[in-house]
Amino acid sequence: xxxxxxxxxxxxxxxxxxxxxxxxxxxxxxxxxxxxxxxxxxxxxxxxxxxxxxxxxxxxxxxxxxxxxxxxxxxxxxxxxxxxxxxxxxxxxxxxxxxxxxxxxxxxxxxxxxxxxxxxxxxxxxxxxxxxxxxxxxxxxxxxxxxxxxxxxxxxxxxxxxxxxxxxxxxxxxxxxxxxxxxxxxxxxxxxxxxxxxxxxxxxxxxxxxxxxxxxxxxxxxxxxxxxxxxxxxxxxxxxxxxxxxxxxxxxxxxxxxxxxxxxxxxxxxxxxxxxxxxxxxxxxxxxxxxxxxxxxxxxxxxxxxx
Amino acid sequence: xxxxxxxxxxxxxxxxxxxxxxxxxxxxxxxxxxxxxxxxxxxxxxxxxxxxxxxxxxxxxxxxxxxxxxxxxxxxxxxxxxxxxxxxxxxxxxxxxxxxxxxxxxxxxxxxxxxxxxxxxxxxxxxxxxxxxxxxxxxxxxxxxxxxxxxxxxxxxxxxxxxxxxxxxxxxxxxxxxxxxxxxxxxxxxxxxxxxxxxxxxxxxxxxxxxxxxxxxxxxxxxxxxxxxxxxxxxxxxxxxxxxxxxxxxxxxxxxxxxxxxxxxxxxxxxxxxxxxxxxxxxxxxxxxxxxxxx
Numbered sequence: 001x002x003x004x005x006x007x008x009x010x011x012x013x014x015x016x017x018x019x020x021x022x023x024x025x026x027x028x029x030x031x032x033x034x035x036x037x038x039x040x041x042x043x044x045x046x047x048x049x050x051x052x053x054x055x056x057x058x059x060x061x062x063x064x065x066x067x068x069x070x071x072x073x074x075x076x077x078x079x080x081x082x083x084x085x086x087x088x089x090x091x092x093x094x095x096x097x098x099x100x101x102x103x104x105x106x107x108x109x110x111x112x113x114x115x116x117x118x119x120x121x122x123x124x125x126x127x128x129x130x131x132x133x134x135x136x137x138x139x140x141x142x143x144x145x146x147x148x149x150x151x152x153x154x155x156x157x158x159x160x161x162x163x164x165x166x167x168x169x170x171x172x173x174x175x176x177x178x179x180x181x182x183x184x185x186x187x188x189x190x191x192x193x194x195x196x197x198x199x200x201x202x203x204x205x206x207x208x209x210x211x212x213x214x215x216x217x218x219x220x221x222x223x224x225x226x227x228x229x230x231x232x233x234x235x236x237x238x239x240x241x242x243x244x245x246x247x248x249x250x251x252x253x254x255x256x257x258x259x260x261x262x263x264x265x266x267x268x269x270x271x272x273x274x275x276x277x278x279x280x281x282x283x284x285x286x287x288x289x290x291x292x293x294x295x296x297x298x299x300x301x302x303x304x305x306x307x
Numbered sequence: 308x309x310x311x312x313x314x315x316x317x318x319x320x321x322x323x324x325x326x327x328x329x330x331x332x333x334x335x336x337x338x339x340x341x342x343x344x345x346x347x348x349x350x351x352x353x354x355x356x357x358x359x360x361x362x363x364x365x366x367x368x369x370x371x372x373x374x375x376x377x378x379x380x381x382x383x384x385x386x387x388x389x390x391x392x393x394x395x396x397x398x399x400x401x402x403x404x405x406x407x408x409x410x411x412x413x414x415x416x417x418x419x420x421x422x423x424x425x426x427x428x429x430x431x432x433x434x435x436x437x438x439x440x441x442x443x444x445x446x447x448x449x450x451x452x453x454x455x456x457x458x459x460x461x462x463x464x465x466x467x468x469x470x471x472x473x474x475x476x477x478x479x480x481x482x483x484x485x486x487x488x489x490x491x492x493x494x495x496x497x498x499x500x501x502x503x504x505x506x507x508x509x510x511x512x513x514x515x516x517x518x519x520x521x522x523x524x525x526x527x528x529x530x531x532x533x534x535x536x537x538x539x540x541x542x543x544x545x546x547x548x549x550x551x552x553x554x555x556x557x558x559x560x561x562x563x564x565x566x567x568x569x570x571x572x573x574x575x576x577x578x579x580x581x582x583x584x585x586x587x588x589x590x591x592x593x594x595x596x597x598x599x600x601x602x
Contacts (some may be wrong), residue, residue, distance in 0.1 A: 027426035034419035050450035115342035130585035247536035294443035
């Protein structure tokens with residue numbers, strides 16, 4: 001890179017001794033494998049997705065190829081399935097975020113307190129995060145939420161309530177519960193770590209001034225956690241925008257389109273309908289959505305890198 | 308809620324004798340309540356995993372019967388999964404893919420992170436942030452091209468294909484995490500090594516790596532965990548030959564494959580090692596998962 005841009009090299013020479021410039025070259029060559037591989041990994045698929053999204057390309061109809069202009073996007077945007085999938089995506093992301101952030105904050109405060117065996121209790125509470133998504137989805141679907149023999153229906157029966165057929169009557173809620181169960185420990189883990197840097201003296205001082213535990217939570221703990229909470233929200237958003245495996249093994253997007261989110265719709269178009277063009281147009285939309293979130297996250301990390 | 312007050316009590320050893328006894332009483336009851344609350348929440352969250360482990364030791368008939376804690380444990384589901392369902396093949400795929408991709412990622416990332424931490428240029432920060440941003444690319448957005456490319460070069464349903472994808476998927480996180488660990492290392496030690504005439508390679512091999520081994524280990528473990536649990540690419544890029552455990556477990560979702568005890572036995576074996584890895588690295592993992600934004 002430096003030879004093709006002599007500007008930067010001379011620029012660097014002004015501020016650094018000549019020995020450091022050699023260091024700069026060495027630095028670049030050491031980073032080269034990682035950077036070039038990631039560049040390929042990003043540019044090739046991205047370029048291809050973009051290219052395909054303007055092509056008429058269906059694997060089932062090999063004869064019909066060629067430039068399609070905005071046709072794929074037009075089909076996609078007039079397809080009611082897209083809007084339904086967008087709504088489902090929004091509901092999934094929104095509800096899981098609400099549950100995990102509120103729950104995670106409360107749990108972090110709880111597990112920050114000292115009690116008998118708190119270390120072990122903590123470990124148990126964060127465990128779901130390490131369970132592979134296909135396992136958690138199937139365990140919940142069968143052993144927890146089965147209408148006849150699931151634990152939940154057994155508990156409902158215990159209280160004299162009617163058993164719920166979770167996946168037929170509340171499919172989206174069921175998936176939200178499963179995903180929230182997986183991500184609640186993530187929020188807990190991050191927020192618990194952030195809580196450990198809370199200044200005890202400040203809490204002490206507030207207490208001396210007569211602040212109650214609720215006031216301390218809202219005026220000291222919560223402001224302290226502000227940044228960690230926004231990091232949790234952004235990272236979760238990026239992953240939750242494209243929930244796939246949980247849907248794949250439980251509802252396959254159904255009944256109807258009830259649990260088809262954007263990721264699953266693209267999968268249907270691509271690998272079930274073999275409509276490469278349309279699936280790519282969907283992919284472009286997913287990338288744009290994720291990037292809107294990503295910009296904020298990258299900015300925040302960048303600010304942190306400065307300090 | 309009321310716990311905020313426990314701290315001064317526990318530190319107020321100088322309190323007058325007369326006050327001490329009742330205060331300690333309150334302290335203990337508060338801790339007791341907190342403990343009960345904390346443990347109930349923890350057990351409630353952990354319950355599905357506990358129930359799954361338990362179901363793995365039941366017979367199929369007991370597994371779908373009314374939920375019960377009382378049964379005579381049997382290993383027949385474990386036997387069935389291992390001997391008839393070919394569990395070992397899928398487990399081997401998972402091991403090869405998770406550890407292979409992690410080793411490869413470490414190999415590529417260590418020089419890069421070294422350069423970024425010890426030979427920073429003005430582009431280093433930008434490079435780090437750009438790497439982070441590649442992680443934001445939703446996999447579903449590039450599913451079509453990757454699938455077609457893999458089909459054309461014969462990488463579909465191969466372990467090599469998954470290793471490539473997972474290496475690149477985890478590379479940004481691995482570089483970032485190593486970078487934060489390397490940065491925390493005192494520079495004087497490397498300086499001293501250089502004075503004694505150590506070259507870059509020796510410096511890295513004999514000073515940097517041994518000194519930052521715990522950090523490298525937890526980075527590697529996080530990468531193993533993420534690859535092991537990855538289910539988007541494994542479900543879409545593999546079928547019978549290279550399918551890792553995530554895809555194997557998914558095969559239990561078909562109606563004719565619904566055997567709860569076997570599903571539970573297979574699941575327990577599939578998640579046990581990763582659960583232990585996760586417990587071991589939970590603290591350092593926060594760095595990697597939040598790109599150093601939360602420490």
